Amino acid sequence: MAKQFIQNDFNVVICDILEEKLENSRQELSKMAKDDNRVLALKCDVTVESDLL
Numbered sequence: 001m002a003k004q005f006i007q008n009d010f011n012v013v014i015c016d017i018l019e020e021k022l023e024n025s026r027q028e029l030s031k032m033a034k035d036d037n038r039v040l041a042l043k044c045d046v047t048v049e050s051d052l053l
Contacts, residue, residue, distance in 0.1 A: 006032045006039070015044035 002012045006029050014029070016022035026041035033039055044051045 002029055003032065009034065009038075011038050011040070013040045013042065015042045015046070017043065017045045019043055 002014055002025075005012050012029060012033075014022065014025055016025065022041050022043060026039050029039045046052065
């Protein structure tokens with residue numbers, strides 16, 4: 001879904017608990033984006049409430 005948003009010139013925020021996977025995804029999406037600032041990647045465990053605040 002994030003790829004479709006990037007292809008349509010949207011800003012995208014992605015999250016993952018695994019930093020390496022997150023960084024790989026960020027790099028892949030940034031290559032597709034017209035502007036490197038269009039992708040924000042945040043390490044986050046959605047099962048931990050404090051990570052979501």
